[in-house]
Every structure is written in structure tokens, then in C-alpha cells.
Amino acid sequence: MYKLLVQFWIAQGYIKQLIPSQSLQEIGFEYFNDLVDRSFFQEVGERFSREELTCKMNNLMHDLAESVAGMESSIVDLEGHASQVGENCRHISINPSLIPSLEGNMLRTLLHFPNMRIQILSDETWDLIIANGRRLRLLKLDDIDFKMIPRSIHKLKHLRYLDLSYNRGLKILPKGICNIPNLQVLKLDRCWELEELPKKIENLVNLTHLGCEDCNGLTHMPRGIGKLSSLETLSMFVVDKDGSHGGADLSELRGLNKLRGELRIRNLGFVKNAKERFKAANLKEKRHLRSLVLEWGFYFDDNDDDDKSLEDLQPHPNLKELCIQGWRGDAEFPSWISFLTNLVHIKIWGLGSKFKHLPSFAQFPCLQDLVICDLTELEYMDDNSPKGGQGEPQSFFPSLKYLCLRDCPNMKSWWRKRSIDDSNEDDTTVMAFPCLSLSFLFKD
Structure with missing residues (x-):
């Protein structure tokens, strides 16, 4: 896999950083692409992950x-x-x-x-x-x-x-x-x-990649992790549920703006002084992040009256994938979603969610996957009524390939009409999914 190969090259000192603003990983990818163009590698293709490539050497080159x-x-x-x-x-x-x-x-x-x-x-x-x-x-x-x-x-x-x-x-x-x-x-x-993780992790001043994906036993992140200013990969950040471990809080993410790939933040439902901490995470400055997963967990800290609003977890518009799991706060979706027009994948699920309607994802030009699960209060998928001529196909999800709606028992309609005049519109408007190849619609 090419990412692993590039990391091997970096470890051996084969890649030199000539431009300070360009990471060694980026330079390594350029090396890899150059070798592909020169037929050093063959059978380059995707496997398992959307962004993970496999390759093999040409027999003669080998x-x-x-x-x-x-x-x-x-x-x-x-x-x-x-x-x-x-x-x-x-x-x-x-x-x-x-x-x-x-x-x-x-x-x-x-x-x-x-x-x-x-x-x-x-x-x-x-x-x-x-x-x-x-x-x-x-x-x-x-x-x-x-x-x-x-x-x-x-x-x-x-x-x-x-x-x-x-x-x-x-x-x-x-x-x-x-x-x-x-x-x-x-x-x-x-x-x-x-x-x-070790308590003195801030001593690893040259650390660029810390992989802890699916380390489900982790109870917290060590204090000082925010000092790893070179960090480009932090696959998971775990909030200390009750503070008993003396772990790092979300403010340690503030300066880690070189982060790439996926960042999964777990146990958000237990954050104290949530409004302050959510803003301190500074997600909107992490321009290189590809994927953001926000997990509240199965239990919420009901003793904290702070407003745990999604509004304060605004990511950068470059984000390609957004997953929200277990949110049980406001019924309104955050306003920043309209700025994430580069989203390719959206997943929202969680029993107890109060979302009654979702914002319009229909016009997102790059959206390919939309998964909505276990939203028991959801009534409408789109807060805007369709516009257009009677019976004409509505411009709708121009790139969507996969759609899954599951366990949304109170869903009434795709659109919510927002005025008296809208009630006279023809309900037979056709929704056009020009690229859709697979869909699953389940309702109890």
C-alpha cells in the first residue's frame, strides 16, 4: 500500500524536505506518482479504503x-x-x-x-x-x-x-x-x-503519525499531546469521561493544524464546559483533515447543563467526510453544514437524536454517499420544498451513488413545506438521482 511505502521511505531517510511548507508525506506521494508514471509500479488500484492504493512492482523492475x-x-x-x-x-x-x-x-x-x-x-x-x-x-x-x-x-x-x-x-x-x-x-x-498512552508523549517532538484506530480500551489522551506540533495523523482522540484519569481536554487539539486523514473524537457527551472546549478544539482551522467523526457515545452526562451545541464544532470547508454518531442535543442542525460543499460522504445516526429535519444535502455537488440511521424524531429529510415546473425532474443529488435511510419511524415526507403557498404545489414532482446505483430504504 502506497501510504505504508512512503512511510518506509521517510523512515530510511530517502525523502528530503526542500520546501518547509511541504510535508515529507506529500513529497513521498510525488515520488510514488512519478514512479507510477515511469511504469516502475503496476496494477495500482483501490483496496478496502477509498483512499488506499495497492501496487506491485513490474517483474523486470523487481x-x-x-x-x-x-x-x-x-x-x-x-x-x-x-x-x-x-x-x-x-x-x-x-x-x-x-x-x-x-x-x-x-x-x-x-x-x-x-x-x-x-x-x-x-x-x-x-x-x-x-x-x-x-x-x-x-x-x-x-x-x-x-x-x-x-x-x-x-x-x-x-x-x-x-x-x-x-x-x-x-x-x-x-x-x-x-x-x-x-x-x-x-x-x-x-x-x-x-x-x-505514555504520559510523557510530548517528548516525541518528531512524531508525525500516531495511529490508535479501534483502540477501544483507551480511556483518555495524555496531557501534553497538543505539544506535538508536527503531528499529521491522530486517528482518535478520547475524552476522559469523568476526569479521573487526568487526561487531556479538547483544547489540546487547538494547535494541531497539520492533521490529515481521519480524526475521530469519542465521548463528546461527557465534555465539561462544552461550548468553551468545543471552540477550543479549533476544528475549523484543520484544513488538511479529510474525515471527521464526532461520537457522543451511548451515555450522556445529564448533570452538565452546558449547551453541547454542534454549532461550536465547525470543521474546515475542505472536509470530505462527516460522521455524527449519537448526538442527542438540539433539534436544529448546525448552520455550518451549508459551507461543506466538498463533502463526499455523510453519515448521521444515533438513537435519541432530536433532529426533526435535516438541511438540504441535495445540492452538494460532490456528495456520493448519504447514510441516515436511527433518527427516531426525524420527520423530513430536506427542510426546503422543491422548486421547478410541474412534474419536471428536480435537480437532485447530482453525484449521489449510495443512499441508505434506516430506522426513521416518524419520517413523513422528503420535503417539509414551509409556507401556506407551498401547500398548493404539485406533490408529484419527480426527484432525479442521475448517478444513484444503490439504495436501501427501511422504515419500521
Whole structure:
């Protein structure tokens, strides 16, 4: 996948930043596109994610690359092969059980060799990695099922990329991780039992990517995270429900305006002094964000009389995807929605929502997916009556490809008529969905 490939290039120092305003990630994408244009990569296409590309090398290019790399790169999946790896090897993909067979300490890259068997990383193997990997820049040990990371990991001073994702039993991280001065990427995605991030995370001054997607065990974010001014990826921000963990509040998002990709904010229903904190998050200045997910959770703090208004969570108009989950506040939708004309995907759901009608999404020129679920109070999908000649198709969702309306039991009509004169309009006006290919309409 090209994003992963670019991060590998950055970790190895292959990408140089000539223009301060341009991120290394952006420069890396330009490199990738240039290689595609030159047929270095082939079969470039989407997989799983709308913005994730896969690719493979042309066979001739692959053979040439292997020839040029020589003994500096190796794949080890059999025990006999491990003993054949020379001291000049710099980049290796290996079955973790064979790591003890390696010799030499010149490695720059260590990836575990993927297979279908459960792999467990022993304490002894960890000790060998740290003892012999002092020059490591890239360490990828995802989905190996270890529960502890040794405190001595801080000895990997040159490490820039550390991937510990999918280690579902991992509960805590050693403080030593925050003493790896060059660390740029820390991936913890789907470490489901992870309870907290290290308290001194602000020491990772070079950190650009912090992945914690689906880390459902996280109870809060550490204070000081807002000092990571280089951060470009923060997949999830968790509000401390009752403040008992001394976690960061939303104001720490204020200066993180380099954030890209998706930002998911959880437990918004528990924010104290919500109006002040929502504004302090400064979402409208995060011009590079592609996706924003606002989650209130299944429980609301009813003891807080503050107005938790969506109006104070205004994002930047560049946003492409908006998801609102579990909002149970005002019946009115925020006014800023009309400015988000670049939206491609909209999802709104949540039992207990008070929305009685939604604003007009029909004229959004880029909107392709619209999902509305579990809005029990919803009566009208569009607050504006159609305009146009009698019986003529109404200009409607010019780019919409997927529409889902589910569990909206009180929905009366698509449009709400707003004046007495409107009541005389012909109700047979046809709605035109010129690009719609799939729709699901459910009503109990």
C-alpha cells in the first residue's frame, strides 16, 4: 500500500524536505506518482479504503531491484536461511521465531514475515532485537500477540518507525518509548486492550503519525499531546469521561493544524464546559483533515447543563467526510453544514437524536454517499420544498451513488413545506438521482 511505502521511505531517510511548507508525506506521494508514471509500479488500484492504493512492482523492475540490493536485503522464512544472512544485511523480513538465529547488528529494517500461524514474541527475542538492533530505523512487529514491551526499548535511539498494531493483548506501553528522540511513526491500531498512552508523549517532538484506530480500551489522551506540533495523523482522540484519569481536554487539539486523514473524537457527551472546549478544539482551522467523526457515545452526562451545541464544532470547508454518531442535543442542525460543499460522504445516526429535519444535502455537488440511521424524531429529510415546473425532474443529488435511510419511524415526507403557498404545489414532482446505483430504504 502506497501510504505504508512512503512511510518506509521517510523512515530510511530517502525523502528530503526542500520546501518547509511541504510535508515529507506529500513529497513521498510525488515520488510514488512519478514512479507510477515511469511504469516502475503496476496494477495500482483501490483496496478496502477509498483512499488506499495497492501496487506491485513490474517483474523486470523487481528482478533489477533485487540485483542492485544484493546481500543488503533478505527475506527469511526458513531456519536454514537465517544462518545465511550476512553481516552486510540492512533490511530483512523474517519469521519472528527465527530472529535468535540472526547475527550482526547492522540492520536498518526489521519486518516480521507474515503467515497464518499465531506468532508469539518471547522476552528473549525482544532482548535480542534491542541488543542487536541499535541501528534500526524501522521496526514492524504487528499482529504477533505479545502483551509486554521491554522498558529497554528506549535504547533503539535511531528508530523512526514503530508498528505494534493488532497486538490485541497489549495493555500498557513502557515510558521508555517517549525517550526515542527520532521516532516519527507510532502505530497502535487495533490494540484493543490498550488502556493508555505514555504520559510523557510530548517528548516525541518528531512524531508525525500516531495511529490508535479501534483502540477501544483507551480511556483518555495524555496531557501534553497538543505539544506535538508536527503531528499529521491522530486517528482518535478520547475524552476522559469523568476526569479521573487526568487526561487531556479538547483544547489540546487547538494547535494541531497539520492533521490529515481521519480524526475521530469519542465521548463528546461527557465534555465539561462544552461550548468553551468545543471552540477550543479549533476544528475549523484543520484544513488538511479529510474525515471527521464526532461520537457522543451511548451515555450522556445529564448533570452538565452546558449547551453541547454542534454549532461550536465547525470543521474546515475542505472536509470530505462527516460522521455524527449519537448526538442527542438540539433539534436544529448546525448552520455550518451549508459551507461543506466538498463533502463526499455523510453519515448521521444515533438513537435519541432530536433532529426533526435535516438541511438540504441535495445540492452538494460532490456528495456520493448519504447514510441516515436511527433518527427516531426525524420527520423530513430536506427542510426546503422543491422548486421547478410541474412534474419536471428536480435537480437532485447530482453525484449521489449510495443512499441508505434506516430506522426513521416518524419520517413523513422528503420535503417539509414551509409556507401556506407551498401547500398548493404539485406533490408529484419527480426527484432525479442521475448517478444513484444503490439504495436501501427501511422504515419500521
